[in-house]
Amino acid sequence: MYTDKVMEHFTSPKNVGELENADGEGRVGNPVCGDMMAMQIKVEDGVITDVKFRTFGCGAAIATSSIVTEMAKGMTLEEAEAITNEDVAEALGGLPTNKMHCSNLAADALHNAIEDYRRKAAGEDGEQ
Amino acid sequence: MRRIYLDHSATTPVHPRVAVVAMNYMMNDYGNSSSVHAPGRKAAEAMDEARARVAEFVGAEPREIIFTSGATEADNLAILGVAHAAGDRGNHIITTAVEHHAVLHTCDALEKEGFRITRLPVDAEGRVDPSAVEDAIDDDTILVSVMLANNEVGTLQPVAEIAEIARARGVTVHTDAVQVAGQLPVDLAELGVDLASFSGHKMYAPKGVGFLYVRRGTRLKAQMFGGHHERWLRAGTENVPGIVALGEACVLAQEEIDYVTAHLTSLRDRLIAGLEERIPDVFVNGHRTERLPGNVNVCIPGVEGEAMLLHLDMKGIAASSGSACTSGSLEASHVLLAMGIKHEIAHGSLRLTLGRDNTAAEIDYVLETLPPIVENLRAMSAWKPGDEMPFED
Ligand SMILES: Cc1ncc(COP(=O)(O)O)c(C=O)c1O
Ligand code: FES
Numbered sequence: 001m002y003t004d005k006v007m008e009h010f011t012s013p014k015n016v017g018e019l020e021n022a023d024g025e026g027r028v029g030n031p032v033c034g035d036m037m038a039m040q041i042k043v044e045d046g047v048i049t050d051v052k053f054r055t056f057g058c059g060a061a062i063a064t065s066s067i068v069t070e071m072a073k074g075m076t077l078e079e080a081e082a083i084t085n086e087d088v089a090e091a092l093g094g095l096p097t098n099k100m101h102c103s104n105l106a107a108d109a110l111h112n113a114i115e116d117y118r119r120k121a122a123g124e125d126g127e128q
Numbered sequence: 129m130r131r132i133y134l135d136h137s138a139t140t141p142v143h144p145r146v147a148v149v150a151m152n153y154m155m156n157d158y159g160n161s162s163s164v165h166a167p168g169r170k171a172a173e174a175m176d177e178a179r180a181r182v183a184e185f186v187g188a189e190p191r192e193i194i195f196t197s198g199a200t201e202a203d204n205l206a207i208l209g210v211a212h213a214a215g216d217r218g219n220h221i222i223t224t225a226v227e228h229h230a231v232l233h234t235c236d237a238l239e240k241e242g243f244r245i246t247r248l249p250v251d252a253e254g255r256v257d258p259s260a261v262e263d264a265i266d267d268d269t270i271l272v273s274v275m276l277a278n279n280e281v282g283t284l285q286p287v288a289e290i291a292e293i294a295r296a297r298g299v300t301v302h303t304d305a306v307q308v309a310g311q312l313p314v315d316l317a318e319l320g321v322d323l324a325s326f327s328g329h330k331m332y333a334p335k336g337v338g339f340l341y342v343r344r345g346t347r348l349k350a351q352m353f354g355g356h357h358e359r360w361l362r363a364g365t366e367n368v369p370g371i372v373a374l375g376e377a378c379v380l381a382q383e384e385i386d387y388v389t390a391h392l393t394s395l396r397d398r399l400i401a402g403l404e405e406r407i408p409d410v411f412v413n414g415h416r417t418e419r420l421p422g423n424v425n426v427c428i429p430g431v432e433g434e435a436m437l438l439h440l441d442m443k444g445i446a447a448s449s450g451s452a453c454t455s456g457s458l459e460a461s462h463v464l465l466a467m468g469i470k471h472e473i474a475h476g477s478l479r480l481t482l483g484r485d486n487t488a489a490e491i492d493y494v495l496e497t498l499p500p501i502v503e504n505l506r507a508m509s510a511w512k513p514g515d516e517m518p519f520e521d
Contacts, residue, residue, distance in 0.1 A: 002438075010438060016508050027510070033452035034460065034471045035432070038510040056475070056511035058434040058453035098458060 003093035006063040013066035015073070017052045024117025026109045030101060035061050039109040041072070043117055048072050048080055053109070060099040064088050064106035077114055083107055130444045132490045136330070136422060137279050137307060137481035138448060142373070143332040143380055150334060150373035161366055162355065171368045178375025185378035186305075186324070186341055187315040194340045194358045195371050199306045199327035202340035203230040203273075205362065206302045206323040209348035210271045211238050218268035220244045224256050224285075225466035227275055228304055230325075232462075235273075244268065253415040254283035254467050262293045269297070275304040276314075276324075280450055280463040280479060281414030282307075282423025291320035300346060306330050306338075310381040310484075311421050312389055322346045328370060332484075333377035337370030388484050392421035395482050395491050399424050402495035407502055409513065413464060413477065422482040425450075427469065429513040431476045431505045439501040445494055450477040472511065 002010070022040035029036045035057030042050035051069040055062050068088050072080045085103040089095045095103055133141070142150070153174060159167030161175050176190070183190040196202045211221065223235055225247045235245045246264045248256050256274060265272070272294040277284050291301045302323040308314055310331035316324055322343040329335040342348055342361070354363030381388075396419075403410050403426055413425040428436070433449025440447055448454070450461025451474065460474040469477075480494065506512075 007438075010435070011442070013508065033458045034475050035453070036472075036509075036511045054508055054510040056430065056472075056509040057432050058451070059438045061432075061453075062435060062508070098456060101458075 001096055002059060002063070003095075005067075005091075005093040006060065006095065009063035009066040009092065010059045013062055015050075015052050015066065015069035016054065018054070019050060019052045022052075022113075024113040024115075024120065026112025026114075026116060028105055028109045028112055030057070030061075030105050033058070033101070035102065035105060037061065037065055037105050037109040039065070039069070039113045041110075041113045041117060043077065046076050046078075048075055048077065051110075051113075057105070058099070058102060060095055060102040061105060063092055064095075064103045065109065067091050068106040068110050072110055077117070081111060081114055083110065130493070132445045132486070132493060134480040134482060134486065134490075134494070135446045135448050136483035137479065139329045139335065140310075140332045140483055141485075142329075142334050143377065145380060146333050146373045146376045149376045150369040153369040153372050158368075161368060162357075174372045175366060175368060178372045181375035181378050182339060185309075185314070185382050186326070187317045188341050189344065191359070192342055192344055194342055194361050195366060195374075196338050196340055196362055197336055197367070198329070198338040199228075199304065199325045200230040201362075202325035202327075202338050203228070203302075203304055204234050205340050205348070205351050206325060206342075207231065207234045207238070207271065207273060208351050209361075210300050210302070210323070210346075211241075211243055212349040212351075213347040214270040218270040220246070220266060220268040221271045221273065222246045222248065222261060222264045222269060223273045224248045224250060224275070226250050226254055226256075226278055226280075226283075226463045227273065228279055228306070231273055231275070231304055250283075250466055252468055253418075254278055254281050254413075254463065255415060255418065256285055256290070258286050258289040258293055261290050265294065265297050265299055269299050271300050271302060273302040273304070275307075276319075277305075277307040277311075277420045277423075278414065278463060279307050280461055281425045281467070282420035282481075283414040284308075284418040284420065287321065288319050295320060295322075307420055307423075310377075310385075310388065311392060313385050316341055316343075323348075328374045328377060331377050331381055333374045334370050337367050337374050339374070384484065389421050391484065392482050395486055395488065396421055396424055398488060399480060399482075399491045399494065400426075402491070403498070406495060406499045413467065413469070424480040424482070426478055427464075427473050428476040428478060428502055429473055430509050430511060431502055432509075433475060433477055435505050436476075436478055436498075436501060439505075440497065443497045443501075445497060448479045448481075450479065451475045473513075
């Protein structure tokens with residue numbers, strides 16, 4: 001059912017946990033099956049320097065969140081915003097069709113975290 | 129790697145004694161039971177013998193046994209057969225929210241044909257209230273279909289009481305008895321039902337064979353047309369190897385039933401007690417005592433079922449879950465939801481179903497293996513019991 005790459009990320013997920021002083025946070029839930037994902041980013045000079053995630057979901061949900069954190073680390077915000085769920089699935093060597101929505105979730109969580117960062121950054125600028 | 133099979137409610141291995149019998153009727157005595165010649169007669173005799181064995185096993189007469197391709201077909205034949213034989217005597221069918229899809233989807237199909245379906249709710253333990261059946265029966269009611277034991281949570285239904293109520297009102301009663309066979313003694317005469325479905329592959333016979341018990345005098349319309357097989361109720365050349373194997377499996381089940389019931393019950397109670405001791409916040413789904421001896425079903429909040437199953441599988445343990453993520457339809461178990469369990473909690477359901485060959489040492493291995501898996505997944509989880517979900521249930 002799952003590729004070796006999916007199983008690799010499922011069994012040894014990268015970047016699990018929480019960041020201290022995260023610059024942006026995203027939290028998304030999946031009404032399809034009831035999954036939940038939280039993602040945090042650290043940003044310096046427009047580049048994502050650290051990412052961490054926590055997931056309450058299936059094997060695909062854990063693997064997609066893990067790989068998306070690996071993909072995003074080191075990317076500019078614009079590059080990370082351009083990551084699609086297909087990119088995530090492709091990086092894992094494909095996902096079963098009924099599991100594609102899990103990859104949406106991972107991309108969405110990352111994009112939400114970036115949005116949150118931008119919102120906060122704009123707010124801080126405004127205060128100065 | 130050590131392999132521990134704890135998914136006997138999904139299917140069982142074929143017992144060697146049963147497999148040998150099936151092999152013989154595939155390779156040596158392969159005649160068609162409708163043929164006049166000696167090989168044909170041999171097959172017909174073997175089927176007669178199997179029918180007698182099956183009948184004996186469930187406390188019926190041989191002519192009350194209709195062999196089918198399994199319990200899905202038996203459920204279809206029972207429900208469609210009664211509905212289509214009813215004519216203008218009525219169009220109302222009562223069933224429950226926790227039936228197997230073989231029953232529920234058949235009722236859905238009849239609803240589209242214009243039949244009226246009442247799906248009774250269950251309590252938190254998964255039990256139907258017999259008085260709810262009584263209240264639901266009206267002048268149009270032609271059939272009550274309530275399963276003997278639930279395949280997911282193992283809850284036993286008060287079918288004898290329900291049958292008494294329904295039959296007093298002249299309503300035909302069907303029960304899906306699949307999960308009980310081989311785990312608890314079955315006596316259909318005592319149970320008082322008119323129709324009962326069984327499946328070979330849940331009782332150490334092969335897949336693709338089962339039977340419907342049809343009490344003498346029950347009005348039933350065939351759903352498969354062709355030859356004269358099974359008293360015109362089920363056309364098609366009989367699956368002789370499967371049927372003879374099923375007969376053998378019934379003899380085996382009957383010989384061993386006291387031992388198997390006690391063995392499964394002791395393993396079940398050991399497993400439940402161990403899980404409750406070692407996994408914080410775990411709770412048992414289904415009825416504590418009115419329960420299949422071989423069924424353990426728990427919810428582990430904060431963990432998702434498929435993730436648990438994958439980790440268990442890597443440790444050689446085969447189990448199942450009612451989580452939405454494990455179902456092709458991405459819907460959580462209709463049984464758990466009907467019992468009032470919230471979607472996010474049903475996410476963490478785990479079903480371990482025991483068989484005659486499981487051992488206490490295997491249970492202990494599961495009890496050592498599962499807690500660290502749960503701990504690991506919980507540490508990774510974005511949701512803890514009590515947290516809000518970011519979307520509607
Ligand atoms: C309660 C119940 N009814 C019906 C069935 C269907 O049986 P079969 O696989 O023989 O069609 C099953 C097995 O999945 C079952 O557990
Ligand atoms: S999280 Fe439910 S299917 Fe992936």
